[in-house]
Amino acid sequence: MICAGVILAGGQARRMGGGDKGRLPLGTGSLLQEVIARLSPQVDLLALNANGDPARFADLDxxxxxxxxxxxxGPLAGVLAGLDWAAAQGADAIITAAADTPFFPRDLADTLRMAVADMPVPLAIACSRDNKGRLWRQPTFGLWPVALREDLRAALSDGLRKVVLWTDRHNARYVEFDGAEVPFFNVNTPQDLAEAQKRAAGSA
Incomplete structure (x- = not known):
């Protein structure tokens, strides 16, 4: 299976005052640079899903x-854009990651691929548990087959927006990731950014 990576950065970041949330500082770089560093070794090729002038990301190559x-x-539009791009590159599937979630597992792609190895049309979404043991689906982290892109296009045209409604329709596997810390901690507020910076400093 040839897997392309797609970083989802198409949101509007309203709670952070707008702009490109992935450009917020983290360690010696940014949230987005950390996501790129984690995802690129896990996939065969990589792209960024973002709206507006693409020239502002020229430095990322x-x-x-x-x-x-x-x-x-919502994120399904980014998934569709990624699937269309991946199809043109000859890839079979994409692995998605969110641009505001810098500490996701370094074995994300391998774990998702293994979880769906027996599925004729593999589709998987990551899950994790919070500190109270509750299981949360992480719909921006998944493995999505190029074979379903026209079905997804039709669903979006019909007004579908909620990720899990579409993934459940196609019997997606939900794959749990463990971790001493929340593996899919994401930055939505200035307080979250401060927490992420502390976490990054602690792992330096």
């Missing part, structure tokens, strides 16, 4: 792919 569905319909 990555293909920048925009949503093909208007009005910011």
């Amino acid at each position: 990555l293909p920048v792919i925009a949503d093909s569905v208007v009005d910011f319909p």
Whole structure:
């Protein structure tokens, strides 16, 4: 299976005052640079899903792919954009990661691939447990087959926006990731950014 990586950065970051959340500082770089560093060794090729002027990401030396569905319909639009790009590259599937979640597992892609090895049309979404033991699905972290891109395009055209409604329709596997710390901690607020910076400093 040829897997392309797609970093989802197409959101509007309203709770952070707008702009490109992935450019916020983390360690000696940014959230986005940490996500790139974690995902690129796990996949065969890598692209960034972002809307607006792609020139602002020129320093990253990555293909920048925009949503093909208007009005910011959510992460599924980024998944579709990634699937269309991956199909043109000859890939079989994409692994997605969110640009605001810098500490995701370094074995994300391998674990997802192994979990769906027996599925004719592999589709998997990552999950994790919080400190109270509750299981949370992480719909921006998954393995998505190129074979389902036209089905996803039709679903978005019909108004579907919620990720799990579409993944459940296709019998997605939900794959749990363990960790001493929350593996899918994401930055939504200034307080989250301060916590991420502390966490990054602690692992330096």
